[in-house]
Each structure stands twice: as C-alpha cells, then as structure tokens.
Amino acid sequence: MQKVYSNPDRLLIGHLAQVLEQHGIDCYVKNAFLAGGAGELPPLECWPELWVRDDADRARAMDLIKSVLQAPESGSEWICPDCGEQVEGQFAACWRCGHRAP
Ligand SMILES: [Zn+2]
Known part of the structure; x- marks a missing residue:
C-alpha cells in the first residue's frame, strides 16, 4: 500500500479517489473524518490521505492526480x-x- 496524495481538502481527496476508481485503481481514503472544526485547518498528520492498495498502481495514480490537479x-x-x-x-x-x- 502506498500513499499517493494528501490534502486538507476532503472534497478534493474524495474527488481524486473517484477518478482513480473510475480508472480501475483500488484506493481508499485515510483520515477522512478526523479533520477539525469548520474553517480550521487540521494539523498535517491529520490531513485526509489517498492511498492505493496495489503498489503497482502508484505511478499511474500519481499521473492521474497530476492531470486532475492541473485541469482548469x-x-x-x-x-x-x-x-x-x-x-x-x-x-x-x-x-x-x-x-x-x-
Ligand atoms: Zn484581456
């Protein structure tokens, strides 16, 4: 298992997880519900994290994430x-x- 991305924006992480799943990459989100109150950025170690279960998917997942983040x-x-x-x-x-x- 490999962590491929981390960001305090839970919605973004959820969106990325969906994109990876659409491309057949088995992934899951860690720390999805540990974030602090509204408007308060959680400390770095509590950021939602996106993980892939299969290490072999890591490079492809990173590419997908990059292309999603770059798309306007x-x-x-x-x-x-x-x-x-x-x-x-x-x-x-x-x-x-x-x-x-x-
Ligand atoms: Zn102009």
Whole structure:
C-alpha cells in the first residue's frame, strides 16, 4: 500500500479517489473524518490521505492526480494576464482583448 496524495481538502481527496476508481485503481481514503472544526485547518498528520492498495498502481495514480490537479476548474474565473479583465471560466480567451486563458 502506498500513499499517493494528501490534502486538507476532503472534497478534493474524495474527488481524486473517484477518478482513480473510475480508472480501475483500488484506493481508499485515510483520515477522512478526523479533520477539525469548520474553517480550521487540521494539523498535517491529520490531513485526509489517498492511498492505493496495489503498489503497482502508484505511478499511474500519481499521473492521474497530476492531470486532475492541473485541469482548469470549469466555471472558475480567471484574470487576463494581458489586460487584467476578469473572465468567466467557460471562456478560453479574454472577451476584451482576445488573450488566451493561462
Ligand atoms: Zn484581456
């Protein structure tokens, strides 16, 4: 068994676990319910952790996690690096100056 990712955001960990399962990787979440009160970051050792049961899945799991974390969140706004305009997430380019989304 191998730990592949840890983050205080339980929802993110849950989402990643789902993605891994969709790709046929047997995984589970540790510390899912030990986090402190709302708005309070749990100490590092209590962060929810994502583990894979089969060590052979580790590299693939890491790749999947990386690609999920790098994918832009649909619907989240971005700031145009060129003109500073706030652009809605569904647009791939700035509506004002045409600069592509970062
Ligand atoms: Zn712009």
